Amino acid sequence: MAKHRGKGIAAIEYPTGMNQNGDPSQAWIKVKPDGRIDVFAGTADIGNGSKTIQSQIVAETIGVPYDWVTYDNSNTDSSPMCTGTFASRATFVAGMAALKAAQEVKVKLLEIAGKELEIDPSDLEIIDGEVIAKGSPQTKMNVADVAGAATFGHGELITGTGAQLKPYAAIIDSETGTVDSPPHSAISYATCAAEVEVDDETGQVQVLRLQQCYDVGRAINPTQVEGQIEGGAMMGLGLGVLENCYPYYPDVENRGGQFGSYLAPGMEEMPQIDTIMIENPSADGPYGAKGIGEMANNPQPPAIAAAVYDAVGVWVTELPITPERVLRALEAKAAGGGEPRREGKKVVFDEELSVNTVSSGGMRFEVPA
Amino acid sequence: MNLTVNGVTHEIESSPLTTLLDVLREELGITGAKAGCHQGGCGACTVLIDGEPRRSCLMPVGYANGGEITTVEGLGTVDDLSPIQQAFVHHYAAQCGFCTSGMMLAGQSYIAHGGSDDAEAIQKALGGHVCRCTGYSKIIDAVAAAARGDSFDLTETAIGKHTTMATGGAE
Amino acid sequence: MVMDAATEVLMPSSEDEAIAAFGDGTDVLVVGGGTIVVPELTYRRLQPSRALMLGDAGLSGIEKDGSRVTIGAMTPVQELVEMPAPLGPCAANVADIEVRSQATVGGNLCAGEGSEAPRGDLQGAFLAVGATARSAAGGDVTEQPLEEFLAKRGERLLLSVSFEEPAAGAFAGLDRPHTHDYTALAVSGARAADGTLRLAATGAGSWGARLPSAEAAAGDPAAAGEAALEDVSPHDDALASAWYRTKVLPVLVRRVLADLKEPA
């Protein structure tokens, strides 16, 4: 028996928001007579933490304590349109709608406060729930009193609405794929280094460590970002070495119908996961944030594949890298095969998987020599 | 048959073969234990029976007859969270929350049996529970912290053990 | 999914009552711990007219009489995990601590074939220690080699298993990605006090299989590993292919034999 260790690396990028855009999110806010802030948005919290993030954005933008904010995404009667929680858009796109609604609320609060304090609103700011005259901090008024004055003195309801929509980026040339405007919002970047141990007799791959670096733009809530990155890492590990709906793909038989036979990663499979977060703010996201939820399971599979090669000298390019695939590759190598075919300047790997090998006609992948 | 759930005794009408999970959720309307698979595979339905963690979806209620059942509702209240609940909040160990009650009850039992903050031991004790969101690392941190008897600041969450923050990158 | 009361539930409170309630086994579902049959009931794949719940039948416990160990059919699998190999590590490899604590030795041994993955993780380990099975049907209680019992395990009510403590034992299984995943393949081996070597596999066929060809070639572990393939007929399932099991069975046999060589 021999166990071999190997290391591999991968670098990736991933866009924020729906590809080609055109995906609106909206939010509206009302202010209670005591200055407490009610946010209504249609963004489902699927565990990603968007209730928290959007509440943080609103509190920060208006300038009130976080616990003044309530957040309601519970139904479509009271909440406005949101395309949904996918495409890493809940912070970036929907968060921007909340931010815009909060900016509008802030403007109205300052208008009322300006009347009450007889100061031009542009000379006022809101810090920690207090409207304060710039440069004259003793002149101030609590946001609760501003809201009370609006309600009972000025007869106004302070609300704000926000809508975020990046226009649809159309493909204007179907031959080249050219688009008429950027088809995405901020792109985020990440790298992953994987360390594995491979048993050359059973083919089993154990992922020992994943070191990862993410450009998160700005972490509105660093703990929640960690949660996305760590959770994504385990899902990427599943993609890399465990999970498969069709163990005999393309055959459809023998699907696992339970957690005992569908190989979702468990707690005991957890490698050491080290996370480095770089904050390189986006130009157009709320407070410079980028969406990193989805990309979090992208860099591990290629890093693991390279680490397996480093460990035992075989490339497994069908995922997951199952013990069986590792053993088959090791057998092919031991039998003197498994090397790429070299023809002139061409180095051809995986020929047996190619459409040129399997298809009897119709589809070819022709590469000039 | 009868069950004492979180200190309250209930007469049970379901057949003894009915799962404890279905009795809790459908007969008694106690919904903290979640029906994640009804196959014993995920752990979302784990409750304590006389202090021992069991999959309520695998347990015929006839085998729990007369037992003391603890569900998540019996751990602590909103105003008075138990240590393990505080640990899960402080360590951000719940994301979607669906596996959380099972995880916490398994963790609670692990600690009650003298479990330490050793990550490997926690992984072994909770190993049958599936979480698809967190990647487990913060769940292990939370159980370890509760096992140590840490006290928790509930106004903020803990920085991950293996996290480094950098600003602006190398440029 | 609340079960209706269409199934008559029998809850015997002694071994005799259990034997009587089982009768000749016709149309009665035996519920041990319940971890295997309860999901089948929940999903209505089983709709028995009678169910025999053995929880109070007093069939639980491990007794030692000299070197002879007897394990009641209703003993939780978890109670075996501290035993010496192969039983201890094999038991520890069954599910997770919560399920193991409810699952019983009898239920595990009598498990029907799993459609997606092997069942009956303990069969190999008990075959390796040369266990006998005490069982009842039609009021008749007999003790027979476990292999004979397993071949007709649907027809009799298992009461206990017994074996002589081996002089040495070993267990080798494939790692599982998540502790509830079923064992894809495992090999148990034991050397009895009289020197008899027994090897058995779980996951290499429909149920636990003795590996007599491997036993005969045990002097040469590599040859024994290959010989083991003559004793099994692995198939494809969700966890592993027949090809893979064929490749890895010899490896696990070799590992078990290597372990058995080393002084305990």
Add this chain to the structure above:
Amino acid sequence: MKVVGARIPRYDGVAHVTGRTTYVDDVRVPGTLWVKALRSPHHHAGITRLDTQAAEEIPGVHAVITWQDVPLLEYGHLSALGIPADEPLLAKDEVRYKGQPIALVAADDWEIAAEAVSRIDIDFEERPAMLDVRQAFDPESPEIHREGNWYKHFEDEMDRRQIRKGDIEWAFEHADTIVQGVYRPAAIEHAPIETQTCQVVPEASGRLTIYSCTQALYFSMGVVAAHLQVPLNKLKFVGGTTGGGFGGKVDTATETMCALLAMKSGKPVKWRWTREEEFLCSSTRAPWHMELADAVTKDGWILGRKMLTLHDAGAYSRFSPYGLTKHSFHHTGAYTIPNLQFDGYVVYTNRTPTTAMRGFGVTSVSFATETHMSRIADVLGIDPIEIRLKNANRIGDTSPNGIVYTDPSTVSTIQTMAEAIGHELPADYRTMTSEPRTGALLPEHLVAQTANPEEH
């Protein structure tokens, strides 16, 4: 800034740890009926007979629905993007995957519903299944849809997604080495711990309250309204709290059918998928087939890339054309490759339709291109980190479809990782930046692709 950047606990954290969060399955409405589906046992078959009368007559059964009960049977989830509908809500005369829903029963309890499903009278005429995307284009392969085995409605009714950039012929002519490989990531399950669950309550006002675990309340509301042909104010979606999704709960897999059952029975109904349904019938992440050939120089420049992608969509297109387009836009990964030829097809197979999942469209291409990059480094004998830094996208470079990169951090994330793993880089690699290319980082072959300086 104090709130942004703070490690504030989850808004719903205390609710989660006290078991007080209400998921759809926790909603309690007295008199709720349970739902069970009749699903196709075949991968591909014609339906020659469908009679639900025996099921309807069982005491305790309150509604049975088939395709005939759906006002608009086929609705394209991405019709707004010009992607036409190809999937019936309930199968009509043909089933194209095992597990496809055909009829649903709402009954007093789950057991009655299950019994009723077993009494539905149905006959199939089995047809050969097409399962391998690599054979989809063969004339003798079984046909899945009348229009063929692949999607044919990209812009200008193209049957593929195409990207062309630069001069691919030049790149392959001038390459020192051409590295070719095939990459095939698997279908995987989203496997959220909460299975698909929906509860619908018909209100006295004539509205329907739909408790949904959808990831996209308004999107799903639009889908239901379209199938039902009702205005949005007829519906109220209640949700926003989802027990895990990962992309799989955008499909709106239960809501419309439950609404129809609630309307037909006049009673509240609830459908909670079993874990088996979740594993065997729910949509999956797609399997992909990707062939790559990169024209490279011996010192590690990537001059050009040819790529063929076959996206195994399963039986219906759902979000696949969108996913493939996103895939094509990112097929150079974090690098600048000036000459490109990409062709991608959405291919149908007789398997469960695939859908969005975390990293949709890009997870696959990241695996392919990054594994390929590691291989290129190995073939050329170049350090795998250095080759990545060398080809990394920089400010002013352009993406496959000509968009200017404005703030890439490929260079800094790679450098940071190199440092973290103790990989010593030569000085010129250690000091590289993402600033616009000059000098050695702007060889002749990269000049044409860089944007006009005024554009960035």
